[in-house]
Amino acid sequence: MANEAYVRFVDVQKTYDGESLVVRKLNLEVARSEFLTLLGPSGSGKTTALMMLAGFETVTEGQIILDGRPINNVPPHKRDIGVVFQNYALFPHMTVAENLAFPLEMRKIPRAEIETRVKRALDMVQLAEFGQRRPAQLSGGQQQRVAVARALVFEPKLVLMDEPLGALDRQLREQMQYEVKHIHDRLGVTVVYVTHDQSEALTMSDRVAVMHQGRIQQIATPQELYERPDNAFVAKFIGENNRLFGTVRAVDGQSCTVAVDGGEVQALAVNVAGVGSASSLSLRPERVLINPPPGSCANIFDAAVEELIYHGDHTRTRVRTCGCDDFIIKVPNATGRLQLAAGERIRIGWQIEDCRALDMP
Amino acid sequence: MAAPAVGSGGAALTGRSLQRQLQRSNRLRRLQAAALVAPLLLYLLLFFLWPIAGMLWRSIDNPELRQVMPQTASLIQGWEGQDLPDEAVLASFAAELRQSYQDKTLAVAAKRLAYESPGFRSLMFAAARALPETPEGSWRATLTGLDPKWGEPLTWAIIQRAAAPWTPIYLLAAIDHRLDANGGIVAAPADQAIYLGIFLRTFWIALVVTVLCLLLGYPVAYQLAALPPRQSNLLLILVLLPFWTSLLVRTAAWVVLLQREGVINDLLIKLGLIGEPLQLVYNRFGVYVAMTHILLPFMILPLYSVMRGLPPHYMRAAASLGAGPVRAFWRVYLPQTVPGIGAGCLLVFILAIGYYITPALIGGANDQMVSYFVAFFTNQTINWGMASALGAVLLLATLLLFALYARLVGIDRLKLG
Numbered sequence: 001m002a003n004e005a006y007v008r009f010v011d012v013q014k015t016y017d018g019e020s021l022v023v024r025k026l027n028l029e030v031a032r033s034e035f036l037t038l039l040g041p042s043g044s045g046k047t048t049a050l051m052m053l054a055g056f057e058t059v060t061e062g063q064i065i066l067d068g069r070p071i072n073n074v075p076p077h078k079r080d081i082g083v084v085f086q087n088y089a090l091f092p093h094m095t096v097a098e099n100l101a102f103p104l105e106m107r108k109i110p111r112a113e114i115e116t117r118v119k120r121a122l123d124m125v126q127l128a129e130f131g132q133r134r135p136a137q138l139s140g141g142q143q144q145r146v147a148v149a150r151a152l153v154f155e156p157k158l159v160l161m162d163e164p165l166g167a168l169d170r171q172l173r174e175q176m177q178y179e180v181k182h183i184h185d186r187l188g189v190t191v192v193y194v195t196h197d198q199s200e201a202l203t204m205s206d207r208v209a210v211m212h213q214g215r216i217q218q219i220a221t222p223q224e225l226y227e228r229p230d231n232a233f234v235a236k237f238i239g240e241n242n243r244l245f246g247t248v249r250a251v252d253g254q255s256c257t258v259a260v261d262g263g264e265v266q267a268l269a270v271n272v273a274g275v276g277s278a279s280s281l282s283l284r285p286e287r288v289l290i291n292p293p294p295g296s297c298a299n300i301f302d303a304a305v306e307e308l309i310y311h312g313d314h315t316r317t318r319v320r321t322c323g324c325d326d327f328i329i330k331v332p333n334a335t336g337r338l339q340l341a342a343g344e345r346i347r348i349g350w351q352i353e354d355c356r357a358l359d360m361p
Numbered sequence: 362m363a364a365p366a367v368g369s370g371g372a373a374l375t376g377r378s379l380q381r382q383l384q385r386s387n388r389l390r391r392l393q394a395a396a397l398v399a400p401l402l403l404y405l406l407l408f409f410l411w412p413i414a415g416m417l418w419r420s421i422d423n424p425e426l427r428q429v430m431p432q433t434a435s436l437i438q439g440w441e442g443q444d445l446p447d448e449a450v451l452a453s454f455a456a457e458l459r460q461s462y463q464d465k466t467l468a469v470a471a472k473r474l475a476y477e478s479p480g481f482r483s484l485m486f487a488a489a490r491a492l493p494e495t496p497e498g499s500w501r502a503t504l505t506g507l508d509p510k511w512g513e514p515l516t517w518a519i520i521q522r523a524a525a526p527w528t529p530i531y532l533l534a535a536i537d538h539r540l541d542a543n544g545g546i547v548a549a550p551a552d553q554a555i556y557l558g559i560f561l562r563t564f565w566i567a568l569v570v571t572v573l574c575l576l577l578g579y580p581v582a583y584q585l586a587a588l589p590p591r592q593s594n595l596l597l598i599l600v601l602l603p604f605w606t607s608l609l610v611r612t613a614a615w616v617v618l619l620q621r622e623g624v625i626n627d628l629l630i631k632l633g634l635i636g637e638p639l640q641l642v643y644n645r646f647g648v649y650v651a652m653t654h655i656l657l658p659f660m661i662l663p664l665y666s667v668m669r670g671l672p673p674h675y676m677r678a679a680a681s682l683g684a685g686p687v688r689a690f691w692r693v694y695l696p697q698t699v700p701g702i703g704a705g706c707l708l709v710f711i712l713a714i715g716y717y718i719t720p721a722l723i724g725g726a727n728d729q730m731v732s733y734f735v736a737f738f739t740n741q742t743i744n745w746g747m748a749s750a751l752g753a754v755l756l757l758a759t760l761l762l763f764a765l766y767a768r769l770v771g772i773d774r775l776k777l778g
């Protein structure tokens with residue numbers, strides 16, 4: 001992938017005030033036609049990274065390369081990158097059609113062609129009848145579609161989207177996720193997408209880069225990110241996660257033994273510093289078994305049921321075990337399931353592969 | 362006596378009593394609202410609308426003859442314009458002429474008649490002095506004997522016109538027209554036709570000042586809006602600083618700066634840029650400079666307030682769509698500041714057309730604006746009709762411009778800050 005990377009960040013650093021780095025040593029490669037999402041908590045530098053790529057913020061250090069060409073000194077209007085802003089930024093004094101025609105006029109495309117392309121773009125986002133409306137006369141979802149259409153109408157090879165669905169309600173957001181994804185699949189355009197909504201990142205992206213404090217913590221496919229987090233931050237940030245803290249007692253190739261309050265846990269040695277170092281164990285709630293047959297799991301512990309929360313398709317069971325009293329187990333509400341009650345004492349267990357020994361957060 | 366009390370139970374609360382309660386509570390709210398705006402409303406009525414109405418009335422009011430010669434004024438309205446008025450009218454005229462001469466009120470009537478025809482002043486006073494107490498034969502013969510003019514129907518037609526309850530002559534004069542002998546509207550003679558020129562000059566000066574304010578103020582407002590609030594607030598105080606001194610002081614300061622031995626000429630001479638002092642004051646140049654300076658804040662403030670409200674992401678969006686800075690400005694930024702431009706221009710223009718002190722102190726004879734002549738007619742010649750008529754025409758022209766603006770820009774898009 002390295003030699004066909006369409007966008008490359010090479011050791012990019014950014015500071016606004018000359019004191020603190022907002023983006024540190026960012027190295028990132030985006031392949032042609034890839035849908036890559038920058039995911040991270042608020043203030044992690046996602047927008048800053050995106051704005052440097054779009055050309056609205058200067059790069060303090062390092063290089064951004066687009067299609068083999070360094071673009072640090074190319075002004076934004078010459079980069080040919082479509083941008084969808086969080087607040088849409090549709091020009092309020094122009095109609096929808098004029099908004100869509102704007103990038104084409106800037107490119108001196110003949111009138112007749114502009115008309116057909118605007119019409120095609122409106123059809124693409126199912127707003128054919130709305131060309132003569134002003135943005136203020138559209139609903140949030142419609143404005144959003146216009147913003148997407150405007151960023152695509154001049155057929156850029158790369159489109160950046162900064163939390164484009166952030167202002168929409170949940171239902172509309174989910175619908176728009178599909179629409180944006182379908183447009184991406186159909187046009188084969190490269191998309192760099194920013195969000196702090198992990199489910200959005202997981203459902204839409206080819207790859208997700210998790211950012212924290214200006215650094216990329218892990219960059220991987222959604223499945224890998226969820227199932228094989230590299231460090232404690234990613235494990236905690238993506239999906240639900242039980243954490244047990246302990247000290248590494250022994251490392252044996254792929255696996256290791258970690259002493260926790262109440263026993264020793266066998267886990268995958270993913271990110272441990274060595275024997276004697278502190279480690280956080282990450283364990284997904286749906287991978288924990290209740291009352292497993294003895295010997296079926298490498299790790300089996302006593303637990304006390306503290307609380308049951310009914311979620312329809314599953315019941316979240318909060319138990320106390322290994323010195324942790326908010327250990328969550330997801331119990332699917334399948335037929336013939338166990339009926340637990342608060343206060344009950346049970347045994348829980350999990351496999352080595354499902355438990356990852358990581359660094360301390 | 363069982364009044365349907367407020368809380369008399371759900372069942373008792375019929376539709377009608379609900380209605381009444383709603384009305385009562387609404388009435389209370391309306392009364393409160395009225396009480397809150399009443400003082401200002403009263404103030405505006407008393408000190409703003411009433412004077413304007415008064416001005417409009419005075420521009421057509423025609424009181425002089427009807428005060429000085431009330432009986433003649435009412436009798437002569439019955440005259441058909443054939444031959445001379447009846448003997449009764451002439452008798453009343455002679456009596457009131459003599460009476461007013463004695464009461465020393467004749468000058469008022471004579472002055473009014475002289476507006477119609479300059480010869481009337483001496484005609485009236487000569488007649489008043491020479492008129493006997495009783496007619497020699499008829500009043501018609503007596504008056505005609507004093508001066509053949511009294512035998513001309515035209516003379517009496519003018520008196521009849523001047524005795525009417527209202528007159529168009531002031532408004533006509535304000536647009537360089539007058540009534541001819543037969544009451545038709547004709548252009549004023551060239552040497553008196555100055556007011557249209559003055560209106561034109563007034564609007565021209567106001568236009569130039571407005572354009573200068575816009576050209577100078579727009580970049581300043583843009584910069585102010587782009588700065589972080591702390592700095593922009595500080596700079597905004599500098600913009601408003603001129604308001605801390607009186608208009609008169611600022612105008613006088615410009616005289617000091619611009620005069621022949623003033624700071625600016627000294628500086629230019631010291632720098633060797635000019636050999637002779639330039640004439641910078643008592644001409645149009647000085648008027649433009651001083652008025653632009655004084656009115657600049659009225660342009661900057663509405664512009665700034667509109668620009669401050671424009672989020673920067675529009676310009677970013679324009680750039681991302683391929684618009685360079687210049688085209689992004691013209692296509693995206695400027696159109697969104699139109700409400701501010703409109704408000705600023707309207708404010709400056711309307712303030713400028715009413716300017717008096719600054720052109721009076723800094724301008725030459727050919728730089729005086731309408732207000733100067735309004736002041737002239739009120740203070741010097743005490744011709745309220747003419748002063749009011751100039752004011753009324755100015756008001757009308759301003760309203761027309763405002764209506765034009767409302768059509769072009771839209772009144773709802775006006776943003777004053």
Ligand SMILES: Nc1ncnc2c1ncn2[C@@H]1O[C@H](COP(=O)(O)OP(=O)(O)OP(=O)(O)O)[C@@H](O)[C@H]1O
Binds near residue numbers: 016022043047
């Ligand atoms: N123009 C700026 N001047 C100074 N500091 C800034 C500026 N823009 C962002 N920052 C700082 O840079 C850091 C990263 O900001 P950025 O907007 O990139 O975060 P983000 O990941 O997009 O967060 P969010 O999810 O809240 O949008 C923050 O600490 C922020 O305060």
Ligand SMILES: [Mg+2]
Binds near residue numbers: 046047048162
């Ligand atoms: Mg952001």
